Amino acid sequence: MKRQVYLDYSATTPVKDEVLQAMLPYFSQNFGNPSSLYTIGQESKQALEDARERVAALIGASPREIFFTSSGTEADNWAVIESAESRAKKGKHIVTTKIEHHALLHSCEYLEKNGFKVTYLDIDAEGFVDPALLERSLTDETTLVSIMFANNEIGTVQPIEELAKIAKRRGALFHTDAVQALGNIPIDVRALGVDMMSVSAHKIYGPKGIGALYIRKGVTLPSLLHGGGQENKKRAGTENLTGIVGFGKAAELSARNLDTHIERLTELRDYFLGKIRESIPDILVNGSLARRLPGNLNVTFKYIEGEALLLLLDLDGIAVSTGSACSSASLTPSHVLTALGVPVEMIHGSLRFTVGDFTTKEDIDYTVECLVKNVEKLRNISSVSKEKGW
Amino acid sequence: MATLYNDKVIKHFTDPHNVGEMQNPDGEGTYGSPVCGDMMKISIKVENGVIVDAKFKTFGCGSAIASSSVATDMIKGKTIEEALKITNQDVLDELGGLPAIKVHCSVLADHAIRAAIYDYAQRNGKYYAGLEGFDPNADEEDRNHGCDMENR
Structure with a gap:
């Protein structure tokens, strides 16, 4: 399975x-x-x-x-x-x-x-x-x-x-x-x-x-x-x-588990971000990493659209969400990332990952593996790239 | 399994046909913009008035990529005149339908086809009745095919 x-x-x-x-x-x-x-x-x-x-x-x-x-x-x-x-x-x-x-x-x-x-x-x-x-x-x-x-x-x-x-x-x-x-x-x-x-x-x-x-x-x-x-x-x-x-x-x-919950999620999230950074070029982390919820990571993968990446990950069994306009009923990009000043084309390529109490390191490893594969696939299909500029 | 898209859309999205660029295309057209969330580029090779090859590159969501794949499949082997008759609805039908909110993604495909043929016509001084009234640079609002950039 x-x-x-x-x-x-x-x-x-x-x-x-x-x-x-x-x-x-x-x-x-x-x-x-x-x-x-x-x-x-x-x-x-x-x-x-x-x-x-x-x-x-x-x-x-x-x-x-x-x-x-x-x-x-x-x-x-x-x-x-x-x-x-x-x-x-x-x-x-x-x-x-x-x-x-x-x-x-x-x-x-x-x-x-x-x-x-x-x-x-x-x-x-x-x-x-x-x-x-x-x-x-x-x-x-x-x-x-x-x-x-x-x-x-x-x-x-x-x-x-x-x-x-x-x-x-x-x-x-x-x-x-x-x-x-x-x-x-x-x-x-x-x-x-x-x-x-x-x-x-x-x-x-x-x-x-x-x-x-x-x-x-x-x-x-x-x-x-x-x-x-x-x-x-x-x-x-x-x-x-x-x-x-x-x-x-x-x-x-x-209340009973709060300290270990925070510690564990922070560690997983940081491990996740570290792995993304070392294996995928041209990414952008949205929002401060200090004073942030322990399990939250919001990343833009440049040159591709978030809903497409979300779908490919879904086919690999991974559930995430995106700030892309294409995923919203109103077809408007995330108002939060807009307020943050993220350029609109980069909002379309944003994914939100939130880890929780049942997330394991193996889950993260598998997700990064799928991200690498799917980001590359979509970048090959994409009509925009670093060379062509945004 | 409950999914957003039908199997055919998923197939064209995960394994799209005709991805790529051409060395010396006879016509090339782009439609949409990254700001809007999708941008499709189609290149065509034309011999004796027949589109013998078509390639695409698309920045966009799953249905935009799937539409690009079927649209390029559809124009291959067709004469320019026949290709110009392809409508948004034809692309939609070929895909077996899209969720209502995604229908604008197939509009992208038929416009990109027209833009590529327009470029071919410009380069070769040709006139096509099917291009009447089509200007790839006109009407910014239409180019955004419902892309609503209004934010508070």
């Missing part, structure tokens, strides 16, 4: 067996509704609260500050839209960056359509937001600043503590999308001083369909869904119990 190598852990992760085992009883055995007063209901309630504690512990929050949602996207929408709209009397200006996830960007566009003004901060050539730039963008009208913790494409980790301080000095709320950061770098919401933070289970070996929004005690945010009073009346609807239990278990494992 063909070797299967998954190098897209930033897209999603497989559910770890311990997580799956923890979830299974809650499908048909311990199926009670957490809102029911009898024993099996209360057992579910207990499981729900245990999971909340574990998710809270992973980010240094109190369990009462954790509100489960259906996804990181829902958490982002809730945080941004509800906080902005409920503070519209104070001002209608929010600040974010050009490299946010679409869950954030499209929430901002929605607000713009409703009369809000949004400032999209640039990033520097390394992929970082300049705190001075944030400082200058703030006005008396600014009610919210939302800056992602770690970027999904280039993995750069923003100086959240410093940025949050600046926002709060001017009386604005600070939200961060930490979907990629969770389980990949240590997070302590108290030390960071953030008001709201979005997280998701399926990036940390938990199930899909479950996320959470951290809302710091003292921050008022209108309820998202109205109904039966679940999630402290903030987000009604019968809880996704199996998902929440899975999230809790994944958070527990993540």
Whole structure:
């Protein structure tokens, strides 16, 4: 059988067996509704609260500050839209960056359509937001600043503590999308001083369909869904119990393994980059290698197009992603690499590799072998080359 | 197995026909741009009004490469007039279809063919009714065949 190598852990992760085992009883055995007063209901309630504690512990929050949602996207929408709209009397200006996830960007566009003004901060050539730039963008009208913790494409980790301080000095709320950061770098919401933070289970070996929004005690945010009073009346609807239990278990494992996870992924990623550099000419690493998610590597292979390379790798059993326009539904190249200042033709040739807990050195060796073969093949077909110039 | 492309597209993509450049082509045309994400170059050899050989080089995605491969196959052995009749739809049909979002990649192929024949006509002072209204350097927007460079 063909070797299967998954190098897209930033897209999603497989559910770890311990997580799956923890979830299974809650499908048909311990199926009670957490809102029911009898024993099996209360057992579910207990499981729900245990999971909340574990998710809270992973980010240094109190369990009462954790509100489960259906996804990181829902958490982002809730945080941004509800906080902005409920503070519209104070001002209608929010600040974010050009490299946010679409869950954030499209929430901002929605607000713009409703009369809000949004400032999209640039990033520097390394992929970082300049705190001075944030400082200058703030006005008396600014009610919210939302800056992602770690970027999904280039993995750069923003100086959240410093940025949050600046926002709060001017009386604005600070939200961060930490979907990629969770389980990949240590997070302590108290030390960071953030008001709201979005997280998701399926990036940390938990199930899909479950996320959470951290809302710091003292921050008022209108309820998202109205109904039966679940999630402290903030987000009604019968809880996704199996998902929440899975999230809790994944958070527990993540907290326990964080140091070795970071160390192992960093080593694998660096080994991977070293091998690419020694075996393939004319490449470009996108984004800073310092202050970057441990498992992330974003590389441009010049003179070829990323979707073609992705397809050839797929035929070799290797799963990766690309910033090429050809791979996106909108046919536009990656907005993150564009903001980074990568020339458009080089964006088309970019691939994102993300290693994870199940990646081995043998996987990397095999991938590099296939990369060498496939990059050469496509360069032979290509109508552009070093000689012909870009 | 669930895949984005059909077997024929994959076959032409992984093992494309007619890849290469010619020493002394009778006509040569390029279409698209690296900025747009795909650029195809076609070279042709013409004898007695018949395209006896065709080669291509393409910077582009899987379907652009597959389209280049079938398009060059299709024009070989055809007269110039016949080759000029090849449409985007013909290339698509020959490939057995592409995902809707990829259809623009086959537009690239029929335009590159026209650009190569245009060059041949220019060099030899020939006129072809099928080239009427075709100018490889005109209409930048059309050259981008839907390539949307709008970014925030």
